[in-house]
Amino acid sequence: VAFKDYYDVLGVARDTSAADIKRAYRKLARKLHPDVNKAPDAEDRFKEVNLAYEVLGDEKKRALYDKYGEQWKAVSEGRAAPGAEDIRRESWSAGVDPDQFGDLGSIFEALFGGGLGGRRDSSRGGFSGGFPGGFAGREQGRSWSMAGPDYETVLELDVEEAYHGGEREIRLTSSTGDSRGYRVRIPPGVRDGQRIRLAGQGGAGTGQGPAGDLYLKVQIRPSVRFHLEGDDLLTPLPLTPWEGALGASVVVRTLEGTVRIKVPEGTSTGRRIRLRGKGYPLAGGGRGDLYAEVRIEVPSSLTVEERELMKRLAEASRFHPREAMGAAK
Amino acid sequence: MTRRMRATRLELFSIEEIALRCEVQPAYVERLVRHGVIEPLPGHAGRFAPEVTLSVQKVVRLERDLEVNLEGAALILELLDRIEALERRLRMLERP
Numbered sequence: 001v002a003f004k005d006y007y008d009v010l011g012v013a014r015d016t017s018a019a020d021i022k023r024a025y026r027k028l029a030r031k032l033h034p035d036v037n038k039a040p041d042a043e044d045r046f047k048e049v050n051l052a053y054e055v056l057g058d059e060k061k062r063a064l065y066d067k068y069g070e071q072w073k074a075v076s077e078g079r080a081a082p083g084a085e086d087i088r089r090e091s092w093s094a095g096v097d098p099d100q101f102g103d104l105g106s107i108f109e110a111l112f113g114g115g116l117g118g119r120r121d122s123s124r125g126g127f128s129g130g131f132p133g134g135f136a137g138r139e140q141g142r143s144w145s146m147a148g149p150d151y152e153t154v155l156e157l158d159v160e161e162a163y164h165g166g167e168r169e170i171r172l173t174s175s176t177g178d179s180r181g182y183r184v185r186i187p188p189g190v191r192d193g194q195r196i197r198l199a200g201q202g203g204a205g206t207g208q209g210p211a212g213d214l215y216l217k218v219q220i221r222p223s224v225r226f227h228l229e230g231d232d233l234l235t236p237l238p239l240t241p242w243e244g245a246l247g248a249s250v251v252v253r254t255l256e257g258t259v260r261i262k263v264p265e266g267t268s269t270g271r272r273i274r275l276r277g278k279g280y281p282l283a284g285g286g287r288g289d290l291y292a293e294v295r296i297e298v299p300s301s302l303t304v305e306e307r308e309l310m311k312r313l314a315e316a317s318r319f320h321p322r323e324a325m326g327a328a329k
Numbered sequence: 330m331t332r333r334m335r336a337t338r339l340e341l342f343s344i345e346e347i348a349l350r351c352e353v354q355p356a357y358v359e360r361l362v363r364h365g366v367i368e369p370l371p372g373h374a375g376r377f378a379p380e381v382t383l384s385v386q387k388v389v390r391l392e393r394d395l396e397v398n399l400e401g402a403a404l405i406l407e408l409l410d411r412i413e414a415l416e417r418r419l420r421m422l423e424r425p
Contacts, residue, residue, distance in 0.1 A: 029395060147349060212382075222420075227421065
């Protein structure tokens, strides 16, 4: 990974005052905090910003950095030939200390918004101020046992997958390219926003501390056939102009199979034909309704006969849908 | 590597269990309950759905990283929920 200049990371000039550096840091931290910003690179950038501020926010470290640049730390520790290793270690101190956390923590900390558990420890000093009265007497008792953090990630399912549920293999890949497979049982009728918990699959604990949990937050996306609108399930129903005008009996696909429905005479685009109880399972039990949403379609090219018939219809018909809008015929 | 696993059956946590899992004091969790950040599952006096630990850990991180107080962190959580609800509505409108 190429080294990024700390001043560039914070977007400030080299002669910026300490107060302005702090202000720039605060602004970026608010904007990039992984709990607030869901962009995939937010967490990496947040760490970068913290790392930069750890140096530039400290008068002594900043002076060293100004003098030695990337090598500031090694120089300050009196080592002659600093290697990349030091930079890496330093970057961890803003995030997860590799010595204290197992593989899982480092694999997933970049992937999940929640993968920040390790910072708890490195910013231990912040605790006492952060939680008045919260942590008195914890330092000794905790020793090196620490519960692993819980992770959360999104599991995208289309309406049909969510409805049927069942086992599914998913693979989660971190930004560093590490990946892990899970076989997950999706409860049939799972709802948008519902979380599937995989106990013990979150961040590793330290010492006697239990591992955290992994949560898959279900996000239901529309498929070509179905989409959800709140509790209503919708499916498009393309019709010919004559089916709409004359009414028709047509086959509609539901989540379980097909049903034949009657399209009433005089049906225009946008009309929703309700199929009671054929929708998505409701939170409180029972089934919602399925709506077939009519869309009148015309052929893009006409046969000679069709054209002839359409012309005759145009001459005979007094239908004028733009009349209500005050348009001339 | 693939692990075979099932979504865990409904298991509920006490305040103490939440505290342990989130590395905070029970008194801190109680404060979050008093502020309405997390709530016991209706009909299960004093027991919480496991996923409330996500909210607790989020508040801890926000307090620590952004130096907001508990009220501020709670407000952020609420606004994030609202953004999520809006994004859900937006997704519904964006058909394939």
